[in-house]
Amino acid sequence: MRINVRLFARLRDIAGAGEVPTDVPDGATVRAVWDTLTGEFPEMRVYQDSISAAVNADYSRMDAALADGDEVAFLPPVSGG
Amino acid sequence: MRINVRLFARLRDIAGAGEVPTDVPDGATVRAVWDTLTGEFPEMRVYQDSISAAVNADYSRMDAALADGDEVAFLPPVSGG
Amino acid sequence: MPIPSYAVTTEALDLDALVRTVSAEAAAGPIGPGAVITFVGVVRNENAGRRVLRLEYEGYEPLAVRAFERIGEEVGRRWPCRLAVHHRLGTLQIGDASVIIAVASPHRADAFAACRYVIERIKQIAPIWKHEFFEGGDVWIEGASADANDEGARDAAYRLAVGGSAAPAVPAG
Amino acid sequence: MPIPSYAVTTEALDLDALVRTVSAEAAAGPIGPGAVITFVGVVRNENAGRRVLRLEYEGYEPLAVRAFERIGEEVGRRWPCRLAVHHRLGTLQIGDASVIIAVASPHRADAFAACRYVIERIKQIAPIWKHEFFEGGDVWIEGASADANDEGARDAAYRLAVGGSAAPAVPAG
Numbered sequence: 001m002r003i004n005v006r007l008f009a010r011l012r013d014i015a016g017a018g019e020v021p022t023d024v025p026d027g028a029t030v031r032a033v034w035d036t037l038t039g040e041f042p043e044m045r046v047y048q049d050s051i052s053a054a055v056n057a058d059y060s061r062m063d064a065a066l067a068d069g070d071e072v073a074f075l076p077p078v079s080g081g
Numbered sequence: 082m083r084i085n086v087r088l089f090a091r092l093r094d095i096a097g098a099g100e101v102p103t104d105v106p107d108g109a110t111v112r113a114v115w116d117t118l119t120g121e122f123p124e125m126r127v128y129q130d131s132i133s134a135a136v137n138a139d140y141s142r143m144d145a146a147l148a149d150g151d152e153v154a155f156l157p158p159v160s161g162g
Numbered sequence: 163m164p165i166p167s168y169a170v171t172t173e174a175l176d177l178d179a180l181v182r183t184v185s186a187e188a189a190a191g192p193i194g195p196g197a198v199i200t201f202v203g204v205v206r207n208e209n210a211g212r213r214v215l216r217l218e219y220e221g222y223e224p225l226a227v228r229a230f231e232r233i234g235e236e237v238g239r240r241w242p243c244r245l246a247v248h249h250r251l252g253t254l255q256i257g258d259a260s261v262i263i264a265v266a267s268p269h270r271a272d273a274f275a276a277c278r279y280v281i282e283r284i285k286q287i288a289p290i291w292k293h294e295f296f297e298g299g300d301v302w303i304e305g306a307s308a309d310a311n312d313e314g315a316r317d318a319a320y321r322l323a324v325g326g327s328a329a330p331a332v333p334a335g
Numbered sequence: 336m337p338i339p340s341y342a343v344t345t346e347a348l349d350l351d352a353l354v355r356t357v358s359a360e361a362a363a364g365p366i367g368p369g370a371v372i373t374f375v376g377v378v379r380n381e382n383a384g385r386r387v388l389r390l391e392y393e394g395y396e397p398l399a400v401r402a403f404e405r406i407g408e409e410v411g412r413r414w415p416c417r418l419a420v421h422h423r424l425g426t427l428q429i430g431d432a433s434v435i436i437a438v439a440s441p442h443r444a445d446a447f448a449a450c451r452y453v454i455e456r457i458k459q460i461a462p463i464w465k466h467e468f469f470e471g472g473d474v475w476i477e478g479a480s481a482d483a484n485d486e487g488a489r490d491a492a493y494r495l496a497v498g499g500s501a502a503p504a505v506p507a508g
Contacts, residue, residue: 177350177373194377194381197377198377200375203370204439257368270374274450277372278443324498
């Protein structure tokens with residue numbers, strides 16, 4: 001199945017893109033997508049313990065299972081305000 | 082000597098006036114003026130323990146001595162804001 | 163056009179003007195503002211179970227301005243910030259702003275504390291009185307004894323401002 | 336014209352509009368507003384000893400609005416008030432407002448606490464990032480891990496809001 005990965009701030013800089021369409025196995029979890037991503041971009045591993053995620057623009061646990069067409073966002077530590 | 086007494090809120094209502102020119106002995110204190118006032122208007126005695134005063138538009142102690150022409154204000158408990 | 167930092171007026175209050183004033187003052191310092199907090203006191207339709215119709219505010223104007231200055235000096239000894247206060251007098255309707263406060267500071271914790279301190283101190287010492295007209299009558303509202311030198315009152319305002327901790331000693335003045 | 340209570344935008348922020356919105360909403364309740372508190376976050380010329388030139392704010396817009404709604408729900412379980420939050424994105428200069436918050440409540444203690452809670456929670460969970468350009472370089476500012484379900488973070492925000500006391504249990508939701 002195909003999902004859309006959204007990356008922000010330094011994650012976006014590291015990947016060189018804010019949106020990365022990605023093919024993943026059926027039923028893949030958010031964490032599996034993250035692991036694939038950090039495999040491709042080892043620099044992202046510094047966020048291993050601080051990363052949060054959202055699926056379809058709502059907060060998600062890392063162990064949530066994905067469906068075809070989902071938008072998965074990885075959120076490095078935030079600094080709004 | 083002659084001073085000007087300023088009264089506010091319920092004190093003004095009781096006296097029926099916001100400004101009361103008053104003759105007092107030389108060197109009279111703020112408290113002496115208050116005692117004269119409450120002698121004339123016994124209703125004001127409920128403020129005996131809560132009254133504050135100002136002389137010439139700055140906060141004053143009750144034992145401050147007055148000079149001719151001073152403006153003495155008596156302040157019942159406040160409720161601004 | 164510059165406006166005074168401390169004022170009492172019978173005119174409607176202008177929050178934006180106050181925000182611009184303290185922001186500009188704070189920007190003139192070496193470290194500019196990072197947070198601006200404002201407080202607006204609004205005439206409420208209810209008080210102590212009574213249905214309020216309107217309030218008439220009376221004040222001793224020169225001493226009220228002096229009180230705001232004094233509060234500003236107290237704030238300046240505790241929190242780095244710029245401050246402005248305007249209080250309205252006269253007849254106010256439900257929903258009208260009676261007092262506006264703006265505080266600009268490099269950091270939000272100081273701005274929040276200073277703003278809360280200012281409104282608490284205004285209610286303690288500013289020579290201003292509410293005459294409340296409610297359904298069924300009217301009454302002068304009487305709150306705190308207006309003793310500007312009462313250290314207990316000052317400490318109580320400080321504790322509300324910083325949330326529970328005791329007031330540390332500060333230089334007298 | 337009605338404005339949304341929660342928004343992210345690249346346009347300049349309008350504090351007066353937010354104040355009018357929460358005031359009108361609060362006035363529709365049985366007990367109208369007695370206090371309106373606002374917070375304005377301002378781009379500061381200094382951060383961690385660096386001379387800041389400008390900030391570029393990036394955000395995940397739909398989740399940012401969802402974060403504000405979520406914070407609004409948390410606030411609603413603790414303090415009776417009406418709330419609005421607008422956050423700006425894009426390039427901001429020193430002195431520009433990056434976020435504005437307005438809270439209207441019958442009583443000032445609730446309004447102060449809710450307003451402080453909101454800015455603390457925004458800094459914890461809103462998916463917004465500052466890219467700081469300073470004299471000599473640039474850096475992504477990274478603060479709190481954006482876990483909206485972290486109860487420790489929520490309690491910390493509550494303690495800052497009410498000043499030192501522990502958070503009481505509230506209904507989950």
